Amino acid sequence: MKIIFLLAVLLCPGLACAGKTSDAILERGQLACGVSTGVAGFSAADSKGEWRGMDVDFCRALAAAVLKDPNKVRWSPLTSQQRFTALQSGEIDVLSRNTTWTLGRDAGQGLVYAGYIFIDGQGFLVHKRSGVMSAKQLDGAEICVQTGTTTEKNLAEFARASRIRFKTLMFENLRAVLKAFFSGRCQAFTADASALASIRANDSGKPEDYVVLPERISKEPLGPVVRRGDEDWFAVVRWTLFALLEAEERGITQANVDALRARSDDPAVQRLLGVGEDVGKPLGLDREWVYRVIKAVGNYGEIFERNVGPASLLQLPRGINALPRDGGVMYAPPLR
Ligand SMILES: N[C@@H](CCC(=O)N[C@@H](CS)C(=O)NCC(=O)O)C(=O)O
Known part of the structure; x- marks a missing residue:
């Protein structure tokens, strides 16, 4: 995989000739999506696979936009360490996997972030019986960390500060970290707080025996x-994210999308649902792409609530991930 990437860098300086990802997806008839090996609420295979x-x-949503079918996705489970090489080598079209946007990853590695889908911070999961209430009480403790993450460096900086x-x-493998943490080999596991909420609720067997400490030590x-180098595909990914947000802002849901398409006289809603100004053409898509996206997965708020929201297994508050009108930062530029 590394050799292919090196060849690509040599032949295409700056990876400017990465080719038309959308064309490759259409030809393949499947979107190649890189996910995690299993963090419930974000990306995990259920008991039926x-x-x-x-x-x-x-x-x-991307498959609904480009291939007109949300099921035409090939899933590639990737560890923290494997994820960027898989994207650089062309094994996947998009990495959609609890991956933090940082300068070093967004520039200089042939990669580019399309936006953010969930804003989080790093936290600590501890055994309740330890009585630890704050990360500062972990002086001298053994802490489990997964390699290839932002988590590693944040932890060192937090300790120094x-x-x-x-x-x-x-550990390179999440299952190995969890085994070490749950068996008591380390007093704390540090990772994104949302992943810790997921692990506590889904993997611990006894959520009440574990606590996510209040500190968030990073962004x-x-x-x-x-x-990098395929602006057309980048635009599709970025505007799919914005379309999910704008649909929430306009009150378009999976349940009412058909009724609104048939009857709404709001030009913003009409645009989004393919019966007004064409918002597909500039992206090389047809005019109904947003309609299909919302029909397939619902708007951003619905995706949040279903997978990680207060009524889900993870029970995460919407917080900073709310729309600006509700005090959050999930802002979409106008879809027009
Ligand atoms: N957001 C951080 C951490 C992401 C990360 O990979 N976290 C681990 C620990 S929860 C994970 O998702 N592991 C799942 C896996 O390797 O499949 C990053 O981008 O570096």
Whole structure:
């Protein structure tokens, strides 16, 4: 995989000739979507092998937009370490997997972030019986961390700034980290707080025995990533994210999308649903693409509520991930 990437860099400086990803997707008849190996609520296969979660719904939305079918997705489960190489080498079209947007990842690696789908921060999961209530009480503790993450460096910086020492136990595989943490080999597991809520609720077997500590020691804006050099595909991914937000803003839901398409006289709604000004053409899509996206997965708010919201297994508050009118930062430029 690395060799292919090196060849691509040599032949296409700056990866400017990455080719038309949309054409490749159409030809293949499937979107190649990189997900995690299993973080419930974001991307995880259920007992029937069906992929579910916010990041999964985002890939289904892309497939609905481009291939007119949300089920035409090939899922590639990737560890933290594997994810960027898989995207660079062309194995996947998009990485949609709790991946933090940072300068170093967004520039200089042949990759580019299309936006953020969930804003998070790094936290700590501990065993309740330890009595630990704050990360500062973890001085001298052994902390489990997954390699290839922003988590590693944040932890070291937090320790230095707080004048405490940790012993870090590093693992490449999430299942191995969880085994170490649940068996008591480390006193805490540090990762994105949303992933910790997921692990506590879904993987611990006894959520009441574990606590996510209140500290958030970093900024972790998670979002979809594509290869640099294909602006057309980048635009499709970015505007699919914006369309999900704008649909929420305009009150378009999976349940009312047909009725609104048939009867709404609001030009903004008509545009979105393919019966007004054409918002498909500039993206190389047909005019009904947003209609199909909302019909397939619902608007951003619905995706949030279903997968990670207060009534879901994870029970996460909407918080900063709300629309601006509700005090959040999920803002979409006008779709017109
Ligand atoms: N957001 C952070 C952490 C993301 C991450 O990979 N977290 C781990 C720990 S929860 C994970 O998702 N592992 C799942 C896997 O490797 O399949 C990053 O982008 O580096």
